[in-house]
Amino acid sequence: MEGSWLPVVVGLVGLLVGAAAGLAFRWSERSQSREPEVPTPAVSDDVAALLSALRSTSVLLGPGGEVLRATPDAYTTGLVRNGRLTHTTLNDLVAAVRADGRIRDEHLDVPRSAVPGADRLSFEVRVAPMAGGRVLLLADDQTAQRRLEEVRRDFVANVSHELKTPVGAIALLAETAADAADDPELVRRFAAKMQREAVRLSALVKEIIELSRLQAPDNEVDFVDVSVDAVVAEAVDRIRVEAESRDITVVVGGTGGLRVFGDHSLLVTAVRNLLDNALRYSENGTRVSVGVRPRDGIAEIAVVDQGPGISSENTGRVFERFFRVDPARSRETGGTGLGLSIVKHVAQNHGGEVTLWSAPGRGSTFTLRIPQAEDHGDGPAPSHDEHAPPASPAGAGGDSRDPHPAR
Known part of the structure; x- marks a missing residue:
């Protein structure tokens, strides 16, 4: 009996050995075919605590340029978005530090947002190499000091x-x-x-x-989610009495439901100032139009008048403090020369801009452009061509001029 079981035992052992060898071969083959994993340098508790204690805005970058850790103000000032540094100048500075390992100190002015003409933020930046291919970026916001110097001057x-x-x-x-x-x-x-x-x-x-x-x-600035419709409605309501006393029709139209991230009262002040300016330079019995539309993630609020228009040599100066296109008319109507300057600063504080199209005899179009609170897309197509007014209010009449030339 014992002799008869011996071949069976030997066969089973051989089968197990063969199976084990096959599994080992397959595991070895799969291990060799996989790319080696590069360990990501971890941020220790001590390093995290140290970065949190710093007064400067701090961003710790990994070997591939990814953000390992950043203070909240790095996001609110727009230095970091989607896990990466936002601005090319910062990335170039980091690349230079990686190349030679030297600490660099630079003064950089970077835009607050992607909107053309947006206010610029001033930073004193220090970039230093760290172990494991990491780079530390420290930024001190000097924007307030810059503004103070400008105001004093x-x-x-x-x-x-x-x-x-x-x-x-x-x-x-x-x-x-x-x-x-x-x-x-x-x-x-x-x-x-x-x-x-x-x-x-x-x-x-x-x-x-x-x-x-x-x-x-x-x-x-108390930034909250703000309805553009509510801002326009309140601004129009504030100038309604003056408009009716001069028989000026105020027409509102365009895309409804847009929202921006900002300060409601400041935005109302900006739109009201644009309407005040439009009324001041409009003749009795004419029309002022207010149009709203989304464009590339920007909410555009355009105020169109049928006034005398502005010459090309003055269009670049209308947002200066105390500048008046027609000083005599400003004295008659009580203009201070500060309304449009206030609009410019409100726009800049919201990461936006205010633009002007005008021509003598064809009126003026002032457009306040503020980043939307969220991406609503481009919305419905304009009722005319892509250079038509941001909103051609229903029943506004046939004004054929182009308030938004290509720019």
């Missing part, structure tokens, strides 16, 4: 000049009224003029304060 010269006019006028009128104390009719006339100058002075001071707040280094 321009504020005194501009404001002192502008305040002298109404203050001097009030003083002269008061002196003249005192000399005409025996003539009630002259006193009433001079008192009315003093009242107009006082109203103008009050508006000027109010807008100076608003502009200074927008340019202040500690300006805090």
